[in-house]
Structures are given as C-alpha cells and as structure tokens.
Amino acid sequence: MCLRVFLGQVLEFEKLMARLEFRINQDKCRYPKCHHCAENCPVGAIDFTVSPPLFTRRCIECGLCEQTCPQGAIEVDWQSVQDIHDRVSYPEDRPSTNILNLC
DSSP states (O other): OOEEEEGGGHHHHHHHHTTOOEEEOTTTOOTTTOOHHHHHOTTOOEEOSSSSOEEOTTOOOOOHHHHHOTTOOEEEOHHHHHHHHHHHOOOTTSOGGGEEEEO
16 A cells, blocks of 8 residues: 655654554464464564564564465554545645655
C-alpha cells in the first residue's frame, strides 16, 4: 500500500503510524511448526518467547510478516492507516514537488 503525503506532514504521519499495531492471531498461527514471520522479519521484532507472542519496539511496521505468513496469522488494522492518511493528506492540486510517496 502506498500513501501520498506532503513533505510538511511527514513527521506527523510517522508519529501517527507509530500507533499501528501488528497482532498474531494465535488461532491461525502454527508456531512452533512455522516461524516464517520471525525468520523474515528484517529487524527481529517478533518475540515468541512470551505468550501471547508480541512485536517488540524494534518493529518498523514494514508489513513483511503479514505479507509472508502462510496462515494469515498476522493481523493489522489497515483501516487505521487509511484514517491516518486521510487526516494528513492534502488535495491533489498541490505542487507535486511537495508530495512524498510512502510505500
């Protein structure tokens, strides 16, 4: 998912994105048989040593875990991302030099 924001709003957008929460649905998760999400996390942010498993502060909200989980056990409220986008974006008639695509 790519979002278009204006450069002046990037810090506000990042602050709001920090509230994005990734969760592991334990009914769908096949750990310890499967640990594909943890193996593919670029920052090692998934902690299965606790119950329920959690995402540590290192999580960079890249979404790779959700995209690669074969069981669909990683859940994210993408509607909240859309809500954030709607709050920090400006109309498309602004100069394109001030627009940043966040993908």
